[in-house]
Amino acid sequence: MPWASRTPISGVTASWSRPVVNDPWKNARRPSARPPRATPLPPREGATAPPPGRGNDELRLYGWNAVQALFDKRPQALRKLYLVEELIPRLQPLLKWCVANRVGYRVVEEGDLNKLAATTHHEGVVADVLRAPMLELGDWLDGLPAGQPVLALWLDGVGNPHNFGAILRSAAHFGVAGLLLPPGATLALSGAAARVAEGGAEAVPLVRLPALPQAMAQLRAAGFGLAATLVEGGDNLFASTLPTRLVYVMGAEGEGMDRELAQDCDQQLSIPGSGAVESLNVASATAVLLAHWYGQKAR
Structure with a gap:
């Protein structure tokens, strides 16, 4: 036929x-x-x-x-x-x-x-x-609205495509302005991640970071605070005041985030819980973190 x-x-x-x-x-x-x-x-x-x-x-x-x-x-x-x-x-x-x-x-x-x-x-x-082109950090910063609250995610080692897709979905829902990837990161959008994101992959641009010291300097010069997210040992997220321009730094699924990078951040935050499980996975933790910043911004 x-x-x-x-x-x-x-x-x-x-x-x-x-x-x-x-x-x-x-x-x-x-x-x-x-x-x-x-x-x-x-x-x-x-x-x-x-x-x-x-x-x-x-x-x-x-x-x-x-x-x-x-x-x-x-x-x-x-x-x-x-x-x-x-x-x-x-x-x-x-x-x-x-x-x-x-x-x-x-x-x-x-x-x-x-x-x-x-x-x-x-x-x-x-x-x-x-594929959508990946932005350079300077170009991304130049395109942000002046004087407005901005939230971004720095993904330090996240690799699972389903976690990545879930992060993209939460990021789109809470209006994240960009996902920042360190130099040498192999993370890239896949079909599986895009499906899990349910359209969120088109709403949140990927941004390539320069070397660590330069990236932090550029972000801070643009008014961003950097918050490391730790499974334990950080300040209580729900008792913390967050800056209106914030970058959450998220660690890898298994080993968490690099401790030296965490110490270089302006805040170190943990999500308190009942203790019935060891921790949230990176995608679930991201949703909680984004919701807390979004709720503070809305007050």
């Missing part, structure tokens, strides 16, 4: 041709095992044709909220779209935008999306997109 006949969308026509022959699934016996591939479209006049395949500058997103947030904020970053037939009515605006802007999309089976996303948690839609 021709692909176009499977997509009865008013004003929308098929954007891709049949799959190319040379692909890694060509020996699969079942047709549904073949991944959707497409012959590249000719570039628009004045545009540069995208490189074949996904490089380090591209990301495979999946999940309804993650893809919709990308479309709402950075539609020009969309490179390819795959969806199940059931989502055609819900994705009409996105599909029509794809046609108008010569971006390839394709209706596929559930099994194909499972392979593309490498998970069943794709909610019927997968997209290949360009």
Whole structure:
């Protein structure tokens, strides 16, 4: 059955041709095992044709909220779209935008999306997109509103993508202005993190820090206080007054944060609890910390 006949969308026509022959699934016996591939479209006049395949500058997103947030904020970053037939009515605006802007999309089976996303948690839609550029610290500081309260997170070693996604979701909810990553950090947005973030990945920019002394000096010159977050040994978070411009410094999931870095911060804070468990994980702790600052700002 021709692909176009499977997509009865008013004003929308098929954007891709049949799959190319040379692909890694060509020996699969079942047709549904073949991944959707497409012959590249000719570039628009004045545009540069995208490189074949996904490089380090591209990301495979999946999940309804993650893809919709990308479309709402950075539609020009969309490179390819795959969806199940059931989502055609819900994705009409996105599909029509794809046609108008010569971006390839394709209706596929559930099994194909499972392979593309490498998970069943794709909610019927997968997209290949360009990553948002990481900001330099100076550029990020220059773009902040003058004289306004600002909250940021410094992630010192967080690596689990689900924790990262949960942190992004909480950060977006509480209006965090940026996630600061130290030099040499390998943390990067993944499809899993973006899905867990439920759209939050598009709301919070990633910022690359310079060397430690320079980063701290620049942040303090911009009016920020730095608060190290410790499992134990810090001041009671709920009894502490926080500055209106604050950077929470979060440690790694297992070993916590670097003690020398913690001592260099302006405050050292811990979240008190019942003691029934050793501590909160980094994502849960982040939500508590953000909520406390947000509540103080709102008073």
